[in-house]
Amino acid sequence: MKSRTEYSILNILTxxxxxxxxxxxxxxxxxxxxRYLSADYLGANxxxxxxxxxxxxxxxxxxxxxxxxxxKPLAENDEKKIASLVKLYGKAxxxxxxxxxxxxxxxxxFLNIIIRTPPHIHESIYLLYAINLxxxxxxxxxxxxxxxxxxSQRNYIVxxxxxxxxxxxxxxxxxxxxxxxxxxxxxLIQTVGTFIYNIWVSKVAEKFFxxxxxxxxxxxxxxxxxxxxxxxxDLMVYKISGLLVNSTDNILITFFxxxxxxxxxxxxxxxxxxLASLLNQIxxxxxxxxxxxxxxxxxxxxxxxxxxxxxxxxxxxxWASVGIxxxxxxxxxxxxxxxxxxxxxxxLIMALNFYTVGLQNAVQTYKHTMGxxxxxxxxxxxxxxxxxxxxxxxxxxxxxxxxxxxxxxxxLLTNIWYDPYAVFKYGFHISPIKYLKTYIHYIxxxxxxxxxxxxxxxxxxxxxxxxxxxxxMIICSLISNVIFYLVFRNTHEFTKLCExxxxxxxxxxxxxxxx
Numbered sequence: 158m159k160s161r162t163e164y165s166i167l168n169i170l171t172x173x174x175x176x177x178x179x180x181x182x183x184x185x186x187x188x189x190x191x192r193y194l195s196a197d198y199l200g201a202n203x204x205x206x207x208x209x210x211x212x213x214x215x216x217x218x219x220x221x222x223x224x225x226x227x228x229k230p231l232a233e234n235d236e237k238k239i240a241s242l243v244k245l246y247g248k249a250x251x252x253x254x255x256x257x258x259x260x261x262x263x264x265x266x267f268l269n270i271i272i273r274t275p276p277h278i279h280e281s282i283y284l285l286y287a288i289n290l291x292x293x294x295x296x297x298x299x300x301x302x303x304x305x306x307x308x309s310q311r312n313y314i315v316x317x318x319x320x321x322x323x324x325x326x327x328x329x330x331x332x333x334x335x336x337x338x339x340x341x342x343x344x345l346i347q348t349v350g351t352f353i354y355n356i357w358v359s360k361v362a363e364k365f366f367x368x369x370x371x372x373x374x375x376x377x378x379x380x381x382x383x384x385x386x387x388x389x390x391d392l393m394v395y396k397i398s399g400l401l402v403n404s405t406d407n408i409l410i411t412f413f414x415x416x417x418x419x420x421x422x423x424x425x426x427x428x429x430x431x432l433a434s435l436l437n438q439i440x441x442x443x444x445x446x447x448x449x450x451x452x453x454x455x456x457x458x459x460x461x462x463x464x465x466x467x468x469x470x471x472x473x474x475x476w477a478s479v480g481i482x483x484x485x486x487x488x489x490x491x492x493x494x495x496x497x498x499x500x501x502x503x504x505l506i507m508a509l510n511f512y513t514v515g516l517q518n519a520v521q522t523y524k525h526t527m528g529x530x531x532x533x534x535x536x537x538x539x540x541x542x543x544x545x546x547x548x549x550x551x552x553x554x555x556x557x558x559x560x561x562x563x564x565x566x567x568x569l570l571t572n573i574w575y576d577p578y579a580v581f582k583y584g585f586h587i588s589p590i591k592y593l594k595t596y597i598h599y600i601x602x603x604x605x606x607x608x609x610x611x612x613x614x615x616x617x618x619x620x621x622x623x624x625x626x627x628x629x630m631i632i633c634s635l636i637s638n639v640i641f642y643l644v645f646r647n648t649h650e651f652t653k654l655c656e657x658x659x660x661x662x663x664x665x666x667x668x669x670x671x672x
Contacts, residue, residue: 164310164311164313164445164446165310165442165443165446166442166660166661166665167313167442168310168311168312168313168316168441168442168443168445168446169438169439169442169443169661170313170442170665171312171313171316171317171442172312172313172316172438172439172441172442173435173438173439175316175317175319175320175321176316176320176434176435176438177435178320178324179320179323179324179327180431180434180435182323182324182327182328183323183327183431184431184492185327185331186327186330186331186334187427187492188492188493189331189334189335190334190343191493193334193335193338194334194338194340195277195278197277197278197420198278198340198420199419199420199423199424200411200418200419200420200423201278201282201285202423203407203419203420203423203426204271204272204407204408204411204419205285205286205289208264208271208286208408221388221392221525221530222385222388222389222392222530223242223245223246223249223301223304223385224304224307224308224448225388225448225525225526225528225530226242226381226384226385226388227239227242227304227305227308227309228308228445228448228449228451228452228526229452230242231308231309231449232449232452232453236368237374237375239305239366239368239369240366240368240369240371240374241374241375241376241377242377243301243302243305243366243369244369244374244376245376245377245382245385246301246304247301247302249301250297250298250300250301251297251298253297254294254295254296254297254298255294257290257293257294257297258290258291258294261290261293261294262287262290265283265286265287268282268283268286271408271411271412272411278340279339279340280340280341284341285340285341285344288341288344288345288348289344291348292347292348292351295351295352295355296351296355298355299355299356299358299359300355302358302359302362302363302369303315303358303359303362305362305366305369306358306361306362306365307444307445308445308448309365309366309445310445310446310449311365312441312442312444312445313442314358314361315358316438318354318357318358318361319354319358322350322353322354322357323350323354325350326346326347326349326350329346330343330346330347333346387531388528388530391530391531391534392530392534393534402540402541402544402564402567402568405544405545405548406548406560406561406564407419407423407426409545409548409549409552409560410422410552410557410560413552413553413556413560418557421496421497421499422499422503422557424489424492424493424497425485425489425499425503425504425507426507428481428485428488428489429481429485429507429510429511432477432480432481432511433511433514433515436473436474436477436515437518439469439473440466440470440518440519440522443466443522444522444525444526447462447466447522447523447526448526450462451523451526451527456584456585456586459523459527459584459585460585460587463519463523463580463585464649464650465650465653465654465657466519466522467519467520467595467650468645468648468650468651468654469519469650469654470515470516470518470519471516471599472641472645472654473515474511474512474515474516474518475512475516475599475602475603475606475637475641476633476634476637476638476641477511477515478508478509478511478512478515478603479508479603479606479607479610479633479636479637480630480633480634481504481507481508481511482504482505482508482607482610483610483611483614483629483633484626484629484630484633485504485507485508486498486499486501486504487621487625487626487629488626490621491621491622491623491626499557502558503557503558503561506558506561506562506565507561509565510561510564510565510568512603513565513568513569513573514568516596516599517572517573517576517577520576520577520580521576523580523584524576524579524580524584527580527584529579529580529583529584532579532583533572533575533576533579536571536572536575537571537572539570539571540567540568540570540571540572541567543563543566543567543570543571544563544564544567544568547563547566547567548560548563548564550563551563577589577592577593577596578592580592602640602641602644605640606636606637606640606641609636609640610632610633610636610637613632613636614629614632617632
């Protein structure tokens with residue numbers, strides 16, 4: 158057994174390192190994809206990802222509710238309770254896998270309604286959709302065991318296996334694209350990789366927790382099942398509304414502008430989502446440790462840790478948002494060509510969406526690890542409904558920009574303010590005004606930073622080359638970090654951040670000495 162800090166460091170380092178390698182391979186694979194296949198294939202790939210992501214609403218929050226239920230028994234090493242929870246989880250997910258497959262198949266006849274203009278692809282659009290559907294539905298039969306590893310603060314194992322398989326899969330896919338120029342072959346390789354990973358991670362979970370294979374596992378009590386059911390019910394609405402916000406943009410862009418625009422916009426989305434996923438590795442590595450901390454500590458210590466995580470969250474996502482605004486178009490032009498570059502308002506609204514969502518990370522981590530599923534489940538539904546209504550209205554007026562800004566408006570009017578309110582009022586039991594003051598402070602710092610970068614680049618005209626992109630990123634980084642340091646250097650949270658960085662450096666140094 159390791160300490161929470163050691164588990165967190167291992168999870169973060171594995172997540173960031175593996176993701177960075179996987180991202181590089183994914184970008185190379187994407188470049189080859191663009192060179193050898195048409196933009197319609199990119200659009201189809203993005204569209205299927207959105208449609209099938211929406212099917213995950215069948216999961217109904219079962220995963221989040223049971224992982225939350227695992228924090229305390231794992232902290233207390235209660236093997237019987239852990240085995241009972243995993244058994245319940247397995248039954249639920251096998252049913253969910255069948256439901257996802259069934260609903261997914263029933264949606265196939267409606268694909269031609271979404272794709273109004275016939276795409277320029279060789280394969281049947283229905284066959285490609287079916288393979289994507291199989292990849293997602295089959296995962297439900299295995300993923301519940303990987304969640305046990307995550308809840309036990311061993312996410313570094315899950316991440317390591319995932320990235321190893323994904324990198325190997327990407328290499329094989331690139332070779333296949335060059336040799337065959339066939340999207341179907343590309344997709345089938347992905348299917349094989351997904352299946353191998355699912356089997357492997359299940360076997361590893363059974364090795365760490367062999368008692369989950371016992372045949373005489375006792376079922377949970379009715380009271381415990383009722384509590385989990387209530388949490389699932391509350392998470393169900395939250396997840397459905399989240400999908401309405403996050404998984405409908407490509408569908409609406411395809412409907413209003415066609416698959417080709419979806420493909421072009423997806424290059425920006427790829428960069429933003431890749432960066433978000435990379436940075437989220439930090440918080441993914443912390444979630445189980447925060448859950449363990451919240452299971453045994455008092456509110457005062459919970460809030461103290463939250464303040465530190467919130468500053469770290471702002472620092473990371475504020476810095477990255479500035480980079481998206483000023484560097485994303487240059488990266489797209491360098492990687493994919495001038496034809497894929499969009500006007501400045503697109504990276505601006507993407508940066509704003511990225512920042513507002515990213516700044517919620519600390520709040521969401523605490524909301525889920527403190528079991529506050531009940532609060533805000535309906536307001537999140539309003540977010541999803543507002544997003545669709547505003548996207549339809551503004552999409553007709555402003556096209557791509559209208560759809561993207563509709564998502565921002567929907568969030569600002571609902572969960573951006575309510576989720577912190579719920580965490581502070583019902584989790585910490587202190588005034589939410591404290592968070593509001595901090596949030597406004599962060600916004601003012603971001604405005605100053607953005608203006609400073611804008612003025613700098615107004616007088617520095619850099620050509621789009623690899624070296625110049627790196628220089629531009631360095632300038633953004635220097636300006637952002639210098640301003641952040643000057644503003645926060647005397648705060649308690651910054652002192653805590655420095656302490657954690659020192660601990661992490663010492664931990665890595667000691668591990669390297671052992672190696």
